[in-house]
Amino acid sequence: MKNYDKYDVIEDYICYNIICCYNLMYLQEKFMYKNYIFDLYGTLIDINTNEWNANLWKKMQEFYAFHGAVYKTVDLKREYFRICEEEEKKMSDKYDYPEIKVENVFMKLFQNKGIDIDMNTCIVAGQFFRIISTEYIRLYDGVVEMLELLKKKNKKIYLLSNAQQIISEYEMKYLDIYKYFDGIVFSSDEKCRKPSKTFYNIVLNRYNLKKEESVMIGNDWISDIEGAKKAGLDSVYLHTNISPKKTIIENVQAKYIIKDGNIESIRKIIA
Secondary structure (H helix, E strand, O other), rough: OOOHHHHHHHHHHHHHHHHHHHHHHHHHHHHHEEEEOOOOOOEEEEEEOOOOOOOHHHHHHHHHHHHHOOOOOOHHHHHHHHHHHHHHHOOOOOOOOOOOOOHHHHHHHHHHHOOOHHHHHHHHHHHHHHHHHHHEEEOOHHHHHHHHHHHHHEEEEEEEOOOHHHHHHHHHOOOHHHOOOOEEEEEEHEEEOOOOOHHHHHHHOOOOHHHHEEEEEEEEHHHHHHHHOOOOOOOEEOOOOOOOOOOHHHHOOOOOOOOOOOOHHHHHHOO
């Protein structure tokens, strides 16, 4: 049996700690996420819109009249919401959570008045609608720093958003975050939305993402967290000012929960 002196003990202690550190680094590397899938509004972007603003519908009435489609303001507003509901119902047999293209709604508003208009004008109508209805739009503190850190660590960044492409793509470019994403999936392009498992599978299959290497990050406990769970993904719940008001944080079944909505905390948890 070997007789240990104090130097042997110190040597063994150092070797043991080196091995432990190596194993810890190995485990961290092995289980660290490679793919970060973000929600957009309420997670990266803080926004407040008001589609019931009287000034919005007055401006939209003027826009349509300018192109020959004459509506009373109240009629235009009513018809817009009626068409949105009608278009969604048409898709409900095929999709559990259907999503429409808003430019098609603005097209129908022209067609209902007998106006033959090009799609580009309808896209502009949708963007004009958004601009007038938006009271403010900005990034949450720490968003750019977090995205840059993920890029520095050679992580892949994806977007999975219940959003209209003709609007959200431009808002992302306006806020200068579009460039950080390796892949973007908007619900308007796919005819379905979160929390549909079908929608989650689109981003996973399109970009060949392994579930065990990916994590969903969002502020909505149903769309982002329950949806991710059904798709077999880990998730991070951010409780922000846009999170559903009746959310009971203690009941949210996310792997990580950030109660104060501070997105910089993601760096400490999983980055």
